[in-house]
Amino acid sequence: MPLPLIPVAIALAGIFGGAVKKACNASDMMDEAKKIAGDAEHRVKIFEEVLNERKAITEENLTSLGQLKLNILSGNIHTFVDKFSKMKNVNFKDSIGIDELRNFNPNNQEFIQLKTASLNAVEIAGGLGVATVGGVLAALGAYGGVGYLATASTGAAIGGLTGAAATNATLAWLGGGTLASGGLGIAGGTAVLGGLVAAPAVLIAAWWWECKAEEALNKAKTYKCKADEWIANADKINAYLKAVTERAEQIEKLLADFDRMLAEQLEIMLRNLRQNQSYDWNDYSVADQKQIAITALLTKAIKQVIDTPLLYEDGTLADESSFVEKYRNAGYNGVDTKAKVEKLLSSFPDKPALNKELVGRTLLLKKDIVCYEKDNSSSFTIKAGEFVKVTDIVGNRYRVYYQAGHLFGYLRAINVQSNNE
Numbered sequence: 001m002p003l004p005l006i007p008v009a010i011a012l013a014g015i016f017g018g019a020v021k022k023a024c025n026a027s028d029m030m031d032e033a034k035k036i037a038g039d040a041e042h043r044v045k046i047f048e049e050v051l052n053e054r055k056a057i058t059e060e061n062l063t064s065l066g067q068l069k070l071n072i073l074s075g076n077i078h079t080f081v082d083k084f085s086k087m088k089n090v091n092f093k094d095s096i097g098i099d100e101l102r103n104f105n106p107n108n109q110e111f112i113q114l115k116t117a118s119l120n121a122v123e124i125a126g127g128l129g130v131a132t133v134g135g136v137l138a139a140l141g142a143y144g145g146v147g148y149l150a151t152a153s154t155g156a157a158i159g160g161l162t163g164a165a166a167t168n169a170t171l172a173w174l175g176g177g178t179l180a181s182g183g184l185g186i187a188g189g190t191a192v193l194g195g196l197v198a199a200p201a202v203l204i205a206a207w208w209w210e211c212k213a214e215e216a217l218n219k220a221k222t223y224k225c226k227a228d229e230w231i232a233n234a235d236k237i238n239a240y241l242k243a244v245t246e247r248a249e250q251i252e253k254l255l256a257d258f259d260r261m262l263a264e265q266l267e268i269m270l271r272n273l274r275q276n277q278s279y280d281w282n283d284y285s286v287a288d289q290k291q292i293a294i295t296a297l298l299t300k301a302i303k304q305v306i307d308t309p310l311l312y313e314d315g316t317l318a319d320e321s322s323f324v325e326k327y328r329n330a331g332y333n334g335v336d337t338k339a340k341v342e343k344l345l346s347s348f349p350d351k352p353a354l355n356k357e358l359v360g361r362t363l364l365l366k367k368d369i370v371c372y373e374k375d376n377s378s379s380f381t382i383k384a385g386e387f388v389k390v391t392d393i394v395g396n397r398y399r400v401y402y403q404a405g406h407l408f409g410y411l412r413a414i415n416v417q418s419n420n421e
Helices: 005-074 076-084 109-125 130-142 145-149 154-165 169-174 176-180 185-192 204-210 213-276 286-306 319-330 337-347
Strands: 362-364 369-372 379-382 387-394 397-402 407-412
Touching: 005 076, 005 109, 005 130, 005 145, 005 169, 005 213, 005 286, 076 109, 076 213, 076 286, 109 145, 109 154, 109 286, 130 145, 130 154, 130 169, 145 154, 145 286, 213 286, 213 319, 213 337, 286 337, 319 337, 369 397, 379 407, 387 407
Parallel strands: none
Antiparallel strands: 362 387, 369 379, 369 407, 387 397, 397 407
16 A cells, blocks of 8 residues: 555655755854855955065165165265365364364265265166175165175175165065075074964865865854954054065165255365365365255264164164154245255254163073063063063163063163163
């Protein structure tokens, strides 16, 4: 009889219906997993493109700034130091009364350093080591260039720049010359810059074939969390690189303006030299002496701009470079050359009254010490018996590297002075 088959049919229908429902649920979960993973991957790709574009812009601006520094040192500054080094009996102190030039003369160590830097810049700009020149431009833009270029030889100067660039997280991450000179590369730089690592990868196809729907959904959600974290870091890095770019553009514009002023004053100075046919300071009129003083003051100001770092070696934006914003806000339109130079020089932070001999030294702390963040927004305590390395002097504080915590911070003078090596 066919009737007994009905319960079997009903049972089979129930099983089949449950299977269909499960299949539908699995299909829905799989669709959701695909959507979650696909959306996250799309956002990561967009931010990667934005970040790569910003990196390229930043490297281009640093390279452009480095090229300008090199051009100025090998151009107008080289012309000035070549002529000024031949002058005898220079006495700005009595004749001119410009405090900034009190000890500025052809025998002054600051002038000798500038002269060496300009000579090396001429050789580099002339094509010496062409393969390396492109590699140092970004570093020259990021660092104070006179100190590096004033080393004993051109090769040592280039080595100093490329060596410093290799320790700079930003330049290593950007690539360019740093990679060419054996720097940290992308892997090294990204570890320092906000913990940004390689963008999370998603292998969607593998999920569909190797995972159950529920597992695929869980993996998609995990991927989304990683992608969100990466995007948040990428956004911070993008903002940071934008700040570096803006500061580089500001300094480049400032240097270009002052280089034009120096070119104008040099033309007058060279004309006076030809007319007087003498390199003896005492053979010049007071007016001509003042004109030479203005030219020297311009050169000194430009040197200080070139020698001010844009970045610290850990890749952070240098506090010292903020002088350019202070100068821009001081209002310099409509004033003469001397007033502009004086405004610029007054915009630099006061020289710290701290022990410069501590820079580069590793100190053993005798007592607990509070180490502040750059903007004083937070602080952390380093225990007695720990080591810190003094890397720089910024304002009235020592900038230190706390080795055990892999942290940078700032110590007030009273704390550092109580420590011994």
